[in-house]
Amino acid sequence: MVPISYYLVLSAILFGLGVVAFIFKRNIITIFMAIELMLNAVNLAFVAFSRMLGQLDGQVFVLFVIVVAAAEAAVGLAIVIQIARNQRTLNVERVDTLKF
């Protein structure tokens, strides 16, 4: 029987790595992927707590988080495609003017 705290520590480590990737990477798509990693870490914590308390609300919430992540990824990547077409770069440090 694996203690629930192990899952929570793993979730914290993954979340921390997601934050590091978000801060350090310069390619906008990689930054998006770091956001997805953070959401996954949070989902793991939700499911772990749902198991601990014996209630299923945590798992229902995980479904909603997955759905919202899907919607966000779709719209976000569409915006990224437009930026890439206009500015011809995927480096977030180059896209730093308000007017193209």
Add this chain to the structure above:
Amino acid sequence: MSVELIVFFAFAAIAVAGALALILLREPIHSALALVLVMMSIAVLYLLLGAEFIAAIQIIVYAGAIMVLFVFVIMLLNAGEEERTNLSRLAHYAGIPLGIFLTGELAWFIHGVAGKLLSAHAGAVSTRELSTLLFRSYVFPFEATSILILIAILGAIVLAKKEF
């Protein structure tokens, strides 16, 4: 060392390795594949926690659709290697220790309250119970997320068009 513990540590190690690969690899497509590896190992951890339906949904939706979308966009935009810039020297030296500090503090706090956490209940959750809860207590958020997806579809189509 029960089998469950071995499986947990193996897949936790794979997940952390995948997350490290996401940070350290230079090509975005390799980072995307590393993230798919992380998602699959998290799905196995969901199975260990008894959430069969959520594990399958994680693979079908997250690893099988959302990440495919990421891979498509990387292919279409032909995203090349990460460039190296000199602008972030301070973040480079102060960032990694601070990141480790953040994670370590969270882990330490969790271990401090580990004694107060109850132990896990046994057995797998049936999909029937989950769907009963979803469609009775949470039916309003369910319908709201369906409208959200519709808005996201429309938004993605309009935003990615070449000509208006």
Add this chain to the structure above:
Amino acid sequence: MEFVAQHPILVVSVVKIVVLLILTLTALAYLTWFERKVVAHIQSRWGPYFVGPHGLLQPLADGLKFLFKEDVLPPAADKFIYLLAPFLAFSLALTTLALIPIGPATVHILGQPTRLVIANVDAGLLFLFAITSIGVYGVALAGWSSNSKYSLLGGLRSSAQMISYEVGLTLSVVGVLLLSGTFNLSELVEGQQGRWLHFIPRWHVFPQIVGFFCYFTAAIAETNRVPFDLPEAETELVAGFHTEYSSFKFAMFFMAEYANMITVSCLATILFFGGWLSPLPATWTWTHSIPAATFLLCGVLLLQDAVRRHRGLRQIALCVLSAVLFAVAYACSHPGLIPIIEGPFWFLAKVLFLLFFYVWTRGTLPRLRYDQLMNFGWKVLLPVALANLVVTRYIVLVLNR
């Protein structure tokens, strides 16, 4: 032997996996032979005939050819992903076969009682769809990593087609789930027992005929077969995503496609055609000797063909083959083995019928253009599957009142 006693599940699973792998790889090879023969006969010619009697050694010759060809690596290709893609496609195609139950009986392997399935998972159907949806990566990564325009376009088109038809595939199955109420594949088959009017079996294909046609169409599109194989047809984009692959890596894509065909047909038999259940009522006891009679008939046909039309080594080979079939027929008539053999026999007969349907479609229908294909998937197949779902739900609700 104590190792077996201490770890019964592990040893029995390994034995089952080895047997399944051997059977599946042989079946894959002979499925290519079957397809070439059937397409040839549709086109009024004979197909493979000279390599071994009736072309039966043709798959072996093809395998040797694939092994001995030159192994090409495109110069600017992304090496890791280029090598990963065929491996991913092939291993995922084989993994899905672990979930499929072949028969109801409980056999004894090394003294342990076990069912005829490797992994009897409660959410089996969901995991099958999960593994199918990961299979898209094999195609997309192959197209990208080959560093060639044809491959990239073919890979993008093929993977877009696969994810579009995946939605239709999963929706067309929900009607069956409403009728049976479980994701477990063995229980899905057991829910189809019984008969209406003492004669018509209670299979899901009869109330869900629309669902079956939606499922099969989506399955043909999902496995990239004619009429939906524009991304990989030879007259179109050279060869699509596997243009730059040669020798064994191409063979892995090839085998992955056939393994996907087999998996989808197995799933269709379980969901719609009653899996291992016999179509004839069990009260007619003569039906227990149908497996033996089938093998006997095949043996007799092969023997008379060997005697009449072949000479020399081929004649001897065909006689040996028919002797093997006679031995199998004799084994099937043994009363102790009948419960074990009968389930898998009907299951394999139905899968073979569906595979014949696949090959028949390939020989008969023309190819759809890519925009016609995508239109069909989103604007026709998806609404029909949704309508099927709504109508099924309504009828189930009314009948349960």
